Amino acid sequence: MTPVRVGVFGLLGSGNLGNDGSLEAVLGYLRAEHPEAVVDALCGGPEVVAARYDIPATRLHWYRGEYRTASRAGAIAGKGLGKLVDAVRTAAWVRRHDVVIVPGMGVLEATLPLRPWGFPYALFLLCASGRLLRTRVALVGVGAAPIGDRPTRALVRWSARLATYRSYRDTLSRDAMRAMGVDTARDEVYPDLAFALPTPSARTSGPPGPVCVGVMDFHGGNDDRARAEEIHRRYLDGTTRFVRALVEDGRPVRLLTGDACDAPVVAAILDAVDSPLVTAAEAASLADLMKEAAAADAVVATRYHNLVCALKVGTPTLALSYAAKSDALMDRMGLGAYCHPAREVDADRLLEQFRALEKRSAELRQTLTERNLAAARQLRHQFTALTEALFPATDHTHTPTMREAP
Template sequence: MTPGAGAPVRVGVFGLLGSGNLGNDGSLEAVLGYLRSRHPEVAVDALCGGPEVVAARYGIPATRLHWYRGEYRTASRAGAIAAKGLGKLVDVFRTAAWVRRHDVVIVPGMGVLEATLPLRPWGFPYSLFLLCATGRLSGTRVALVGVGAAAIGNRATRTLVRWSARLAAYRSYRDAPSRDAIRAMGVDTAGDAVHPDLAFALPTPPASASPGPPGLVCVGVMDFHGGDGDRARAEEIHRRYLDGTTRFVRALVAEGRPVRLLTGDEVDGPVVAAILDAVDSPLVTVAEATSLAGLMKETAAADTVVATRYHNLICALKVGTPTLALSYAAKSDALMARMGLGAYCHPAREVDADRLLEQFRALEKRSAELRRTLTERNLDAVQRLEHQFTTLTAALFPAADHAHHALREAP
């Protein structure tokens, strides 16, 4: 689409935003920061999972992603199944109408091209395909910016993801394994770039913003049940993860270390409750962070962080705190390697508390050295994201980019 003379460029943001996942919302915040600093003239609104939250928190108009409000609840009754099916049909027209109102639609970060957590093809993959297909048909440029991708076993999900990627006008990834995964699905990625996760573009809180008690360890937990291919073993994987993490927290408390539990999504609450119940010590407290900025303040106050969720790791690494990953996907391993801590990954599916304690102690012995490494890697991440945003401007806002260069070249 081409805006009329004098009309602002209309930009939509799309995704499971405002739905309780702090990482998703942090990616949105980073893209909004880019738009407001480099393109303050654009008009922005959202099609998202939690429109009330997005509108209140970020000050942009927002529309609900799905017509059927029970989209992500399991439908067992005939009426609910029929309503969900009708919703899929209605969403075709709702999505198309929303897309046509925009010149550009940005999908900000998130693991939208992966299934590292349980995922049904007719859920978000279907929604993303509708977005990209209607964008291509209507001439609206759809940009997948700094997204995550991974190999997908389910054929229907893989097909929807592959076609979504093919139909997008612009793609960039948050790590090299993501680009490799999309290439392996048969998508030409020759022109696609890899940059650090969008969250690295967010402001870093001052080191003195929230000092913690001596020896504080932040432990980021997750309602982890394995990936999309682990449904048959989901409860066993969860039980092993919870037991190993609980034993690790108990061992820290036995040494007199204060422990602060972190989450990254509303669904993580039961894991926190289970650990509190099992350990039952005043040394164990719970963070109430509601944003990545809040998580960064928590992790900056700690001596060391051990975390599962991807954006818990990013927050800790971004503020320069030595971090150990309970890794559940290649994205975590790639992130840790890029930041110079590749040796400090432990499998979330097989948490061994004794081995985890050994790795934790080895990490702490190198604390001063690793803090220097993280300072260097964070500077590089910021510079690479600046390049990402410059490239994005050239791809999505060519008129603005041309005007910017003309101004710089004027005598």
Template sequence: MTAVRVGVFGLLGSGNLGNDGSLEAVLGYLRAEHPRAVVDALCGGPEAVTARFGIPATRLHWYRGEYRTASRAGAVAGKGLGKLVDVFRTAAWVRRHDVVIVPGMGVLEATLPLRPWGFPYSLFLLCAAGRLLGTPVALVGVGAAAIRDRPTRALVRWSARLAAYRSYRDAQSRDAMREMGVDTARDEVHPDLAFSLPTPSSSPSGPPGLVCVGVMAFHGGNDDRARAEEIHRRYLDGTIRFVRALVEEGRPVRLLTGDDVDATVVAAILDAVDSPLVTAAETTSLAGLMTEMSAAGTAVAIRYHNLICALKAGTPVLAVTYAAKSDALMAQMGLAEYCHPARELDADRLLEQFRELEKRSAELRRTLAERNETAARRLAHQFTALTAALFPTTDPTSRKAP
């Protein structure tokens, strides 16, 4: 039989460790269950994807300045022309495949600043091309949230409607799509794809009292643009106060990130606290993040996949939450009471919650071990369902011609 041609799509290889972790999970599934599949990517950082994962990759956008602010007439014209060219580029790429998978990520949400003509437009082109050309597009384990901005909402709703397969990483995502007018009766909910990645040893191996603190260049979401700097300053000041309080007690602190843009926050904390007890990790994968988390006795984190890495490593974590997905994740893993709002971060209250978390550390580690076993079983079901939906036994002569 002809080897099935699988395309993977998304903001992959662009510096976000969570996105790349979702890709790693799907590639692991394909290599285990469909080893003859020929895989390539249409993504934000093709060079990085090829270097790390060993698959051919194509740039998502024709216009190379897509992610830079367009202020001059030439740049505006280039972006506009790029949107038109991408219609044909995306369709040509989709046509070369039997199946296209969008692996995880929050592709159906706008919980962070997002413009409709950015990724929502690209996702719509993908799903529309898949429907027109007969190539199934699968949104696998994705995140979704209600969207107020009408253009973004419309693009996201139509992308979901045009996809051949949808599954979500939490029930709130499915509910959000239902509220936006998508028929979700046949859609399933499974744990985040990152829970299928290998787990390091969960025994703390770092210095006594080590606390991992995951940080983020947080400025609120789409609806917070008017007070983005105020939100960022409150989050950063509160985080600095929290780290300083730990250091004053002689506790070592390890700063973790989840995206390249977070480096500015790390630098600000290191400068403000100015202590050898505070160090920063340079991780390039979720595996690296999990290794860091597993070395700590406890953790505090804001990025969604930082939370997943701590939970999967079995490390009790306090979540600084900016979206419903984090609250849902913590509830799913038995730590619902250990959430703190990122937009109203209060260092004193955060420290109080952290003390409570540490007191229950042994009990919470047992809870996490049980919940991780459950997540693994549910993800096995996810991959079985995906195979049934996308890789049925077919006559090789029925495949599309290249």
């Protein structure tokens, strides 16, 4: 039999650890359940993906400056030409595959600054090519949110409609797509794909651990561009004051990131606090982030997948929430009371919430143990459903698992 040809698609290998963690989870599924599959990627960082995951990879955009601001005539012309070239390149790539998987990520949302002719256009080209060329395209465990910008909303809506299979990482995402006019009657909700990754061993003894503080180069969302610098300043000032208060209490602090663009925020906090108690982790994967979180007494974090990593290893966690997806994740894991708005970081109030979190540490660790067992069962069902939808000719026997009610 001819091996099934599977493509993976997205802003992978571009420095965002959450995106790459979603890819890693899907590759783990494919290698375990479909070892005969021939896999390659169309992605943002092909060199990184090829080296790290040992699969062939092609650059997502023909124009290399796609995500840089174009001010000169040559750059503007290059971007415009790139849109036409990418339509042909994407269709040619899709044609070579039986199945294309978009692994997780917030591909149907605009909670961070986003232009319609960047990734939303690329996703539309993928899904439209899949429909025209009869290649099954699956949006697996993706995030979605209401979108105000009309061109972006239209591209996202049509991408979802044209996909063969859709599942979401929370009910808010499914509800958002339904509100945008997508028929979600057959779409299911499962935990984030990163919950399927291996879990490092938890720290069981030894001296008290640090407090991990996950930071982000946060400037608000797609609708906050006019206030972006003000939002960033408030976020940085509030987070820095919180870290300083922890240090004044004698607590060691470990700064975490989730994207290469977060480095300036780490540097600013290190410079402002200037204490040997504050150190920065150099995480290259979600596995590295999970090890940091497992060694900590508690975690306070902004990026969605910083939260996922901390919750997965069972460490009491407080979210500096910048979008409804963070609140939904915390509520799903039993820590809904421990959210603080990233747009209005109040260091004094945050410190109060943190102390309340630590007082319930033992109870919350038990809650997280139970919620993680449920997440693992639900994700096993996600992968069973994916096999049934995308690999109907494959004969696999799976143990029945719990399915989340719609």
